[in-house]
Amino acid sequence: MIIMVPRTPSRPAALFVLAAITTLLPIDVQAQDASAWQKASHAAVRLLAGSRSGPVLLGGIAVQLDPGWKTYWRTSGDSxxxxxxxxxxxxxxxxxxxLWPAPAKFDDGAGGFSLGYHDQVVLPLRIVPKSNDKPVTLRANINYAVCEKICIPVEASTELTFASVASTEDSVLFAALDTVPKPASVGDPNPLTIRDVKRDGKSTVLVDVLSPDARTVNLFVEGPTPDWGLPVPKLVEHGPAGVKRFTFQLDGIPPGTNPEGAALKLTLVGGDRSYEFNINLE
Structure with missing residues (x-):
């Protein structure tokens, strides 16, 4: 790459140009509360920094996607x-x-479903400094995939220093936190909740969900370790009255593993509400 170096202007002219550029820059660029976008095929990512206050810092990874393209949740689903x-x-x-905002469910084109995000998403980060009285610079190497009809692997590297006491990105980060599923327990009196989880034979699990209305509800399940590849639960068409019944098979568990007592994470999503349940399989 050839870099053209312009003739250095006189000091008064240079100060005038610098002042003009500073005036035109967006606020977040002046405050350096966001890194530059790292652009790739059909997507871009950058880091966001929240205000520097307290022992734990709030940051974020912002992802923008081209129309029709998606990227994946922490568990990608059937593909x-x-x-x-x-x-x-x-x-x-x-x-x-x-931290992971509640995902959407997509038809993967092969008879299953994938889980993830479209358009844009901010993944909140909770950052613990080694020392609270020293500068914090977050450096991230990010490997992700963007998919339409085909999937493209993407790698990005970016960094950002947390310096602001009043970050311009705070409102964005707090809004992203609101989209992260809230912790809940089976039977909690939430507007959207899991009433019961039970086995039906050796390999089938039934999950009964209470929903306040006819809104679309999705349920996702994760095993105790990443090598558990449980399928996306399916809604039973003719379930018990007053509940939405989901079912999934104990497929995709590591060979030789006994599922009895396994710690499962269930994520329940309905409209703008989402909850996360940690259970032990009985």
Whole structure:
């Protein structure tokens, strides 16, 4: 790449140009509360920094997708590839936790369903510094896939320093937090809840859901470790009165594994409500 270096203007002219550029820059660029977009085929990602206050920092990974393209949730469903994140090259970072907004369900074109996001999404991050009185720079290496009729693997690397005491991205990050499923227990009196989970024979699990109206409800299930590949639960057409019954098979579990007592995570999504249930399979 050839970089053209212009003739250096006089000091007064340079100050005038700098002032003009600063005036025209968006607020988030001036405050450096967001990294530059890392663009790739049909998608772009960047980091967001929340206000620097308290022992745990709030950040985010923003993803933009071309119309018709999608990317995946932490569990991709019957097909697809979940994203992977590496924050190991960060400065003054003890731990990073990725939080996941409730996903949508897509027909994967092969008789199954994939789980993920379309258009745009912000994945909130909870960041624990090693020292609260030193600068924090988050460096992320991101491997993800974007899919339409075909899937394209994408890799991006980006970094961002958390410096603002009043970040311009706080409202975006708090809105993203609101889309993360809330923790719940079976039988909780929420407007949308799981009433019961039970086995039907050795390999079938039934989940009864209470929903306040006829809205579309989806249920997703994850095993205790990533090598569990449980299928996306299906809605039973003629379930018990007053409930939505979902069923899934204990397929895709590691060979030789006894599912008795296994810790499962159930994510229930209906409209703008979503809840996460941790259960032990009986």
């Amino acid at each position: 697809g590839v979940p994203p992977r994140f590496d924050f190991s090259k960060s400065d003054n970072v003890e731990a990073v936790t990725v």
